[in-house]
Amino acid sequence: MDFFDKLSKKASETYQVTKEKASNLSEELKIKGKINELNEKIEKTYDTIGRIVYNEIKDGKDVVREEITEKCEEISRKKDEISKLEEQLLAIKKVKKCVSCGAAININDEFCPKCGKEQPKVEKVEIKEEPTNTKEAEVVEINNVENSNNEDNENNN
Ligand SMILES: [Zn+2]
Numbered sequence: 001m002d003f004f005d006k007l008s009k010k011a012s013e014t015y016q017v018t019k020e021k022a023s024n025l026s027e028e029l030k031i032k033g034k035i036n037e038l039n040e041k042i043e044k045t046y047d048t049i050g051r052i053v054y055n056e057i058k059d060g061k062d063v064v065r066e067e068i069t070e071k072c073e074e075i076s077r078k079k080d081e082i083s084k085l086e087e088q089l090l091a092i093k094k095v096k097k098c099v100s101c102g103a104a105i106n107i108n109d110e111f112c113p114k115c116g117k118e119q120p121k122v123e124k125v126e127i128k129e130e131p132t133n134t135k136e137a138e139v140v141e142i143n144n145v146e147n148s149n150n151e152d153n154e155n156n157n
Contacts, residue, residue, distance in 0.1 A: 035085050038085075096109075
């Protein structure tokens, strides 16, 4: 019983390390997928704005400012979301950008080692689960990680 306890403990520790690597990787892919998705939505909104302006000018009408403003605000909100997600991407790599000089600094630095500026805490953004194609990409990437680990073990033995 002891032997199997130890064996399963060791296996679960190995599993934990692999799982952490994989979860960082899948988190990274999830964030990148979300950024791509937001960029696509921004492009579509630019198209919509262009179409609204075109149709109104073509018909000799005045462009309705409210309609355009609403779309512009939508783009700005998505851009804000993207910059938060980009911060999170850096945080996974234990890196953040200095708010003053933009240097890549350690995630735990309270002050920038380059310019000395005090750094705000990195904000965690909740990613809404939406059906995307990234799910398949995640699975492929995780399998690759496990395979490369196996190869390492073989080389060590
Ligand atoms: Zn700095």
